Structure formats: C-alpha cells, structure tokens
Amino acid sequence: MTVLAHLASDHWWASLLYLLPVLIVVAGIGITSWRDKRRGEDDDAPTTPPGPTAAP
Amino acid sequence: MSARSRLAALTGAAWLIGLCLAPEASAHGIVGVQDLPIPRWLFGWAATIVLVVSFVALAVLWPKPKLQASRERRLLPVPRFLDPVCGALGVFAFGFVVYAGLAGTEVPAANLAPTAIYVTAWVGVVFVALLFGDVWAAFSPWRALGRFGGWVAQRLAGDGLPEPMAYPERVGRWPAAIGLVAFAWVELVWTRGDEPMVLAVLAVAYAVVMLVGMSLYGVDAWTRNADAFGVYFGLFARISPLRWERGALFVRPPLAGLPSLDAGTGTLAVLLAAIGITTFDGFSEGPIWTDVAPELTDLFAGLGFSQAVALQITFTFGLLLVTGLVAGLFWLGINGMKTVSTQYDAHRLAREFAHTLVPIAAAYIVAHYFSLLAYQGQAMGYLLSNPLGDALGPGDGGLLGTAQWTIDYGWVGANAIWYVQVGALVIGHVAGLILAHDRAIALYGSAREATRSQYWMLAVMVAFTSLGLWLLSAANA
Numbered sequence: 001m002t003v004l005a006h007l008a009s010d011h012w013w014a015s016l017l018y019l020l021p022v023l024i025v026v027a028g029i030g031i032t033s034w035r036d037k038r039r040g041e042d043d044d045a046p047t048t049p050p051g052p053t054a055a056p
Numbered sequence: 057m058s059a060r061s062r063l064a065a066l067t068g069a070a071w072l073i074g075l076c077l078a079p080e081a082s083a084h085g086i087v088g089v090q091d092l093p094i095p096r097w098l099f100g101w102a103a104t105i106v107l108v109v110s111f112v113a114l115a116v117l118w119p120k121p122k123l124q125a126s127r128e129r130r131l132l133p134v135p136r137f138l139d140p141v142c143g144a145l146g147v148f149a150f151g152f153v154v155y156a157g158l159a160g161t162e163v164p165a166a167n168l169a170p171t172a173i174y175v176t177a178w179v180g181v182v183f184v185a186l187l188f189g190d191v192w193a194a195f196s197p198w199r200a201l202g203r204f205g206g207w208v209a210q211r212l213a214g215d216g217l218p219e220p221m222a223y224p225e226r227v228g229r230w231p232a233a234i235g236l237v238a239f240a241w242v243e244l245v246w247t248r249g250d251e252p253m254v255l256a257v258l259a260v261a262y263a264v265v266m267l268v269g270m271s272l273y274g275v276d277a278w279t280r281n282a283d284a285f286g287v288y289f290g291l292f293a294r295i296s297p298l299r300w301e302r303g304a305l306f307v308r309p310p311l312a313g314l315p316s317l318d319a320g321t322g323t324l325a326v327l328l329a330a331i332g333i334t335t336f337d338g339f340s341e342g343p344i345w346t347d348v349a350p351e352l353t354d355l356f357a358g359l360g361f362s363q364a365v366a367l368q369i370t371f372t373f374g375l376l377l378v379t380g381l382v383a384g385l386f387w388l389g390i391n392g393m394k395t396v397s398t399q400y401d402a403h404r405l406a407r408e409f410a411h412t413l414v415p416i417a418a419a420y421i422v423a424h425y426f427s428l429l430a431y432q433g434q435a436m437g438y439l440l441s442n443p444l445g446d447a448l449g450p451g452d453g454g455l456l457g458t459a460q461w462t463i464d465y466g467w468v469g470a471n472a473i474w475y476v477q478v479g480a481l482v483i484g485h486v487a488g489l490i491l492a493h494d495r496a497i498a499l500y501g502s503a504r505e506a507t508r509s510q511y512w513m514l515a516v517m518v519a520f521t522s523l524g525l526w527l528l529s530a531a532n533a
Contacts (some may be wrong), residue, residue, distance in 0.1 A: 024104075032511065033511055036508060
C-alpha cells in the first residue's frame with residue numbers, strides 16, 4: 001500500500017493523471033453522441049418504397 | 057464551425073493545456089504531511105467513477121422530476137422580535153470590526169478586522185448558510201440599518217412616504233457580481249488589501265452604497281439583487297434544509313430550494329465569479345503562476361507602470377482570465393447540450409441550468425477554505441479579547457479573558473482535511489448532476505432525452521472535479 005500511495009505523486013506528469021479521466025469521459029461521450037446521432041439519422045431516413053414487381 | 061463554437065473549443069483547449077502543464081498548485085489546504093493509502097491522483101479517478109455511476113443511476117432510477125415543485129413544511133414559529141435583535145447584533149459586530157480596523161494596530165494578523173472579514177464573514181458565513189439557511193439576512197448590518205431607517209421614515213412621514221423605485225430588471229444581479237469580483241480583487245490582488253484601516257474604510261463605504269441603494273429601490277429588492285454578500289450567501293442558503301421567513305422556520309429536503317432560484321440577469325455571473333475567484337485563489341499560489349507572474353509584471357513595468365502597479369495589473373489579468381476559463385467550461389457544457397437537442401437556445405439553457413452551479417461553487421469553497429476556517433478561524437478566540445492588537449502583559453486575558461489563546465493545529469489532521477476536501481468536491485458535483493438531471497427531465501419531457509442532453513454536463517462536472525482535486529492535491533503535496 002505504501003508503494004502504491006507514493007506512485008507517481010512526486011512527478012510532474014502526475015498532473016496528467018488528473019486529466020486522464022476527463023479525456024476518457026469526453027471520448028466516451030463523444031462516441032456515444034456520435035452513435036446516437038447516427039442512429040437518429042438512420043431512423044429518420046425514408047424507407048425505400050416497394051418498386052414495381054418484375055414481370056415473370 | 058461558428059465563432060461561438062471556435063471560442064468554446066479554444067477555451068476548452070486552454071483549460072486542458074493549463075491542467076497538463078502545471079505540476080502543482082496551491083490553495084488554503086496546506087496542513088502538513090499526509091499518509092494516504094492510495095496516491096492522490098487516484099482519488100480523481102475514483103471521483104470520476106462516482107460521477108459516471110451517479111449519472112447512469114439517475115438515468116435509470118430518476119425518470120420523473122422530483123425537485124421542481126416546492127416541498128417544505130413549517131417546522132416552528134419564530135418570534136418576530138428576533139429579527140430586530142439579530143439586526144442589532146449585526147450592526148454592533150460591524151461597528152466593532154470597523155472600530156478595530158480604524159483604531160487598532162496596522163499589523164494584519166494582530167488586528168481583528170482582517171480575520172473577521174476574510175475568514176469569519178467571507179468563509180464562515182458560507183458554511184453557516186449551507187447548514188442553517190440564510191442566517192446572514194437576519195444579521196446583515198446594512199439590511200438592518202436600512203429596515204430601521206425605513207421604519208423611522210414611515211413613522212415620521214406616514215402615508216406621505218414615496219414608494220421606492222422599481223429595481224431595473226435588465227441590471228439584475230450584475231451589481232452583486234461586480235461587487236464579488238471587487239471584493240476578491242481587494243483580497244487577492246490589491247497590495248494594501250490586508251491593511252486593517254483600509255478594510256475598515258472600505259467596509260463603511262460599502263455600507264453607505266448599500267444604504268443609498270436601499271433608500272432608492274427598497275430594502276428587499278436591493279439586497280436580493282445588488283448586495284454582493286446578501287446575494288452570495290443567499291445562493292448557498294438554498295442548499296440548506298432550513299428556510300427562514302418572517303415569523304416561521306420551514307424545513308425542506310436538501311437542494312430543494314435551488315430549482316426555484318430565479319436565475320435572472322447576472323445570476324450566472326455571480327456563480328461563475330464565485331467559482332472563478334476560488335479557483336484563482338488556489339491557482340495563484342502554484343508554480344505556473346509564480347513562474348509566469350514575474351514575466352508579466354516585467355512586461356507591464358516595461359510599459360511605464362511602477363513595479364507595484366504592474367504586479368496588480370498582472371494579478372487582475374490572472375483573476376479575470378481564470379474566471380473567464382471557468383465561464384468557458386460552463387458554456388462548453390451548455391453548447392454541448394444544444395447539440396443534442398435544438399429545442400432551446402444556449403441563453404435559455406444557461407438560465408435553466410444556472411442553479412446547478414450553486415453546489416459546485418459551495419464544493420469549491422468548502423474544499424479550498426475548510427482548513428483556513430479550521431485553523432485561522434480559531435484566531436477569533438484571542439482577537440475578540442484583544443481586537444486592537446495591543447501589547448498585553450503575561451496572563452492578561454483582555455476583554456473576554458481569551459487573549460492568550462493560541463491556534464491548535466492538532467485538532468484536525470492532514471488526512472481528515474483531505475477527506476473532507478475530496479468528499480465536498482464529490483458530493484457537490486453529484487448534487488450538481490442531480491439538479492441538472494431533474495431540470496432536464498422537466499424541460500425535455502422524457503428521461504431518455506434528458507439523459508442525452510446531460511452528456512456534456514457530465515463532462516463539465518468531471519472536469520470541475522478533476523480541476524478542484526488537482527489544485528488541492530498540489531496544495532497538500
């Protein structure tokens with residue numbers, strides 16, 4: 001536990017570790033929003049009307 | 057990409073770069089060596105997980121608005137004579153502090169005025185408001201004097217007393233926002249801001265401005281909009297489960313007072329200023345600022361300003377910049393919301409969701425100033441007995457017999473302070489998420505649409521939490 005407690009705490013890049021969860025959440029939200037938008041576009045797309053049936 | 061979107065993206069980028077570049081910053085949390093079981097940055101990750109899980113839980117378990125309608129009940133009657141008694145006590149305390157500032161020593165730490173204003177009033181009253189509601193309104197010295205003046209005028213003039221003018225709606229709470237930033241400027245920027253006599257003169261000047269305003273627009277309208285301290289403490293009091301009204305005390309669920317907040321013109325500015333001021337207070341003691349500030353000061357000095365003026369220009373610039381970045385972060389969340397649904401414009405959304413910033417501002421204040429209040433607040437014990445900072449003989453207890461007291465730095469440890477700070481930040485931001493989710497359901501009608509609209513507000517909450525923990529962790533390093 002003691003080793004874990006001091007892990008990276010004294011390094012300048014420890015600041016980046018505070019940023020990482022923000023980036024992960026932003027990326028996750030970005031992907032989710034994009035997928036929602038795509039799904040919404042698919043739902044809104046007009047369905048192809050049935051064409052004339054080909055004569056046998 | 058529109059100009060506004062570009063501005064929002066730039067603000068976000070600037071904030072992220074600032075967070076990346078700084079190895080540490082400082083705040084009022086310097087309390088000694090901690091012995092934590094996990095690294096401090098891991099608390100940031102844990103806080104993020106708590107926020108994301110809360111967001112998902114809200115989406116699943118909170119399908120209807122629960123906080124929009126007022127749910128309070130009368131707890132007990134409050135004797136009417138308490139209001140003037142509290143007001144008289146407030147006026148006496150104000151006079152006492154002003155007298156100490158004018159007649160006492162010019163050594164800030166030995167004079168009652170700086171600690172009474174910057175610690176007891178500015179920080180302590182926020183904690184009191186969070187727990188017990190808008191107690192400040194009862195003790196506010198200028199409000200008490202204004203009401204007393206109105207009562208006397210009514211007695212003398214009777215029906216001939218003219219009605220106060222209507223308070224201009226387009227001005228709203230902007231005077232309070234400007235007053236807050238001005239107070240922060242005196243505290244954090246002005247080199248003479250800790251001189252007891254200067255503080256006493258400024259306190260009297262502020263009271264005079266308040267009295268003039270109240271005489272023109274009425275006591276209630278003025279204190280509700282233009283009194284920086286009345287507005288500031290009143291916002292935090294809405295978190296409290298207690299609400300005081302003339303003649304009665306009401307009880308309600310915590311946070312239930314916030315959805316009814318009238319976020320009219322300037323309210324958002326007050327809240328963003330409150331968060332920005334606290335953030336700059338922490339940031340200005342960190343290495344980024346201590347590296348950059350001398351360079352900027354030299355730059356301004358090169359333009360012909362004296363070194364002292366150049367330093368103050370630099371800090372003013374820093375205060376406004378940090379407040380602007382905080383505002384930009386909130387606008388990112390609002391504009392993100394707009395991308396999900398175009399039903400409402402950004403101004404309407406900012407107004408509808410302004411109240412969600414109140415618990416965040418409270419969290420920042422509790423986290424940043426808890427240790428200041430816990431330690432420096434004790435100084436009031438000996439300063440009340442020796443308000444002027446006179447040289448006392450050994451064993452001389454002064455006015456109340458407590459002049460020989462000292463600050464006990466051992467009553468709360470470094471770890472306890474850290475856990476209070478982390479707890480405050482997490483609880484404050486979860487409270488912000490709850491309020492935002494509840495408002496979104498009321499606004500958009502369906503839980504699904506509400507949850508989608510809050511994606512970017514979740515990102516803003518995570519960003520504010522990480523920023524707060526980063527500032528504090530560096531202060532406790």
